Amino acid sequence: MSISWFITTLLLLHSCTPGVSVVHGIVNGQVSIPHSRPYMVYIRDPQTPSEACGGFLVREDFVMTAAHCKKDNLMVYLGVNDINRLPAGIEVNAFPHPDFADKPGDDIMLLKLKTPVTLSETVNIIALPEANRAKISSNCMAMGWGWQEYGHASLSRVLREVNQTLLHSKHCATSHTLCTEGTAGPSQGDDGGPLICGNIAQGIMSYFIQVESTTYLTVYTKISHYLPWIHKIMNVFL
Known part of the structure; x- marks a missing residue:
């Protein structure tokens, strides 16, 4: 992640959120079965x-x-x-x-x-979406080798994953993105990983925003766009 991208994101988002982070790990997830995510x-x-x-x-x-x-x-x-x-x-x-x-x-x-x-x-x-306006399953999963705690260096040696629920588009950043929210999700080191919904790669982990003390909104690039x-x-x- 480039330093300029990090600083720009902080400046862009800080004015409308109580806290911002673009350091990306799987927090409160579980260890994946070895090689069960071959993509x-x-x-x-x-x-x-x-x-x-x-x-x-x-x-x-x-x-x-x-x-x-x-x-x-x-x-x-x-x-x-x-x-x-x-x-x-x-x-x-x-x-x-x-x-x-x-x-x-x-x-x-x-x-x-x-x-x-x-x-x-x-x-x-992993399959990609076939059309931009196709319905996306709200039951999703994120995964990676990143930090296991927000704000604390705790890289996972093995792949970890976590279930995520897709938010309605009106609660997301733009029409070109997908969002999930909660106390579990990506953190530092998970950038670029997929958001898998219905066995299809629908999103790419981009950044997250701290909306409450332990709650984070994760923003993913919407692949179908x-x-x-x-x-x-x-x-x-x-």
């Missing part, structure tokens, strides 16, 4: 390993994540459960959304794997 991807620049992000495999040669996770030398790690036992990383070419500009909004990025993967029980893809751009990028490499 999950661990992403980092080996030169700055402490600034990791999540992502998810959407094709044998493409990973989706948040645009603010972009670094100069990103590597992706697939089939991961324990981040202390990472497999060999794969180099990528990054395609952040052209309208993303170090501020909230358009926070989506595709990573083209330089070496496509072979799908298996431990490495597989960006389907034309996604297809344009991916179809180039068919």
